[in-house]
Amino acid sequence: MGIESLIVWLIVGGIAGWLAGLIVKGYGFGIIGNIIVGIIGAFIAGWLLPRLGIVIGGGIIASIINAVIGAVILLVIIGFFKR
Template sequence: MQFDSLLILLLVGALAGWLSGKIMAGRGFGLLGNILVGIVGAFLAGTIFPALGFAVGGGFLASVIHATIGSVILLFVIGLIRKA
């Protein structure tokens, strides 16, 4: 992986994590936690959505939307686990 693709991955992860923290009413985990949640959420969405036949598209904005949806799902699951 090259440096610029790693930087874009971290930027998309940070933005998606921040957006998902705002959408899920403050369930964020700080800057590094949000980056991690965004990256894991993007991976989660990247594995689940193609199996369901759902595609967002290509480009930076589509990557952020894709990662944000995955991050919201991840934060929802983490919230369910914390309540149990």
Template sequence: MTIESLLIFLLIGAVAGWLAGVLVKGYGFGIVGNIVVGIVGAFVAGLIFPALNISLGGGILGSIVHATLGAVILLLVIRVVKRA
């Protein structure tokens, strides 16, 4: 993994985490938290979407949408678990 790909990886994670925090109100994690939420969200979406036969396309925009949707799912699951 080159430095450039690592920076893109972190940037996509940060943007996806921030977007998920905006969409799921009440979650602000800071830059490091947003990166973690975005990366974990991308992992969650990578597990769920292929099982449902969902494809969001490629490129950076597709990656951001993919990671954001996964992060939203992650934050909603966290919200449900916290209430229980």
């Protein structure tokens, strides 16, 4: 994995974590936390969505959408355990 791939992962993770924090109110974790939530969300969506038969496509926009879906799922799960 090159440095360019790492930078793209961080950007996609940051955008996805930020958007997920906006969608699920009250569960933002700051910029570093949002990047981590976005990256973990991308892994969750990459594993879960194909098993459900949902394929969004390829490209950077599809990657962001997948990561946002996974990050929202992750934030909802975290929200259940925080209460």
